[in-house]
Amino acid sequence: MVWLRRTTHYLFIVVVAVNSTLLTINAGDYIFYTDWMWTSFVVFSISQSTMLAVGAIYYMLFTGVPGTATYYATIMTIYTWVAKGAWFALGYPYDFIVVPVWIPSAMLLDLSYWATRRNKHAAIIIGGTLVGLSFPLFNMVNLLLVKDPLETAFKYPRPTLPAYMTPIEPQVGKFYNSPVALGSGAGAVLTVPMAALGAKLNTWTYRWMAA
Numbered sequence: 001m002v003w004l005r006r007t008t009h010y011l012f013i014v015v016v017a018v019n020s021t022l023l024t025i026n027a028g029d030y031i032f033y034t035d036w037m038w039t040s041f042v043v044f045s046i047s048q049s050t051m052l053a054v055g056a057i058y059y060m061l062f063t064g065v066p067g068t069a070t071y072y073a074t075i076m077t078i079y080t081w082v083a084k085g086a087w088f089a090l091g092y093p094y095d096f097i098v099v100p101v102w103i104p105s106a107m108l109l110d111l112s113y114w115a116t117r118r119n120k121h122a123a124i125i126i127g128g129t130l131v132g133l134s135f136p137l138f139n140m141v142n143l144l145l146v147k148d149p150l151e152t153a154f155k156y157p158r159p160t161l162p163a164y165m166t167p168i169e170p171q172v173g174k175f176y177n178s179p180v181a182l183g184s185g186a187g188a189v190l191t192v193p194m195a196a197l198g199a200k201l202n203t204w205t206y207r208w209m210a211a
Contacts, residue, residue, distance in 0.1 A: 018079065041136070041143070045183030046190060048100050049135040052076070053128050053191045054198040056106050060123070061202045066114035069127075073106035095146055101138040105131045109195075120199060128195030132187030136180045 055076075056069035077099060084097045109127035116122035 041140070041179040042183045042186065044100075045136040045139060045179075046187050048102070048139075049105065049132045049187040049191050050194040052102050052105060052135070053109070053131050053195040054201070056109055056131075057123060057127065057195045057198040058202050060110065060113060061120060061199055064118065066110045066118070069106040069109045069113070070103060073102035076102055098143060098146060100135075101142050102135075104138050105135045108134055124195045124199055125192060128192035129188045131195070132189070132191030133184045135187060136183035140180045 052073065056072045059072040060066070060069040062068075080097065080099045084094060084099065087096050088094045108130040109123065112127035112130060113119070113123040116126070
């Protein structure tokens, strides 16, 4: 039964990593990430940080080894860069998809697990909070380094873009002045229960396989 349990775990890891790539492409490309700038940045930050917490803590508690959360984030990053290559093959610029910076946040999750001597509850509370707080900070730096995103959005619109989402000039500060603060605050609150869900999924899988 050990091989079946491990196969189930690894299958879950692959499924979550693949879905993270799809989520990034749908919520992290130029149209959504820049034309709807600040509103989408908060939505993007929350969706990506919570998704990272679920998969990373599941994988980390499965192995019990600090460092596997970072390894999981690396898998997601590689998948997304491969997806970028597919868009590039279709004639889009290679930076059309903005790859999220998952790895530093996952490293903080690993660090919290290691520093508390593999305490699962500390990893959920402290690590989950750190992931939610740090992810928008790293990704704002990432977005600022992208060259002329609005021009690219107008020049290379998504072929599947619905008519009501045609590129518009972003209204910076229209809804709030600090998307990083809002994304970090909301992420810190929501990532903790999602991390707890990832830990619970790990437990449920073991019980299911033992039945």
